[in-house]
């Protein structure tokens with residue numbers, strides 16, 4: 333007689349890992365106007381007005397602030413686009429992307 337499926341099923345833990353997420357970080361500078369930073373946060377990261385203002389002020393007061401987390405390619409593209417928006421206006425506005433711990 334077949335004993336298929338009569339033993340306790342072995343359930344090896346699948347050794348798959350989620351892709352790491354990357355943080356996009358807004359870096360403070362002394363030149364980019366506050367309202368321009370807020371505008372970029374709203375346009376590039378779809379933050380609401382209140383959240384955009386809070387992120388801008390946190391970077392302003394503490395030196396940097398995490399804006400959002402994304403898969404690597406999305407984080408890098410968004411950081412680049414947002415930094416370019418500032419560069420286009422002659423501001424040193426900088427966003428970086430770095431892996432989560």
Ligand code: NFA
Nearest residue numbers: 359360361364365366391392
């Ligand atoms: N520190 C800038 C100012 O006082 C505002 C700013 C905030 C710039 C966050 C860059 C990032 N105008």
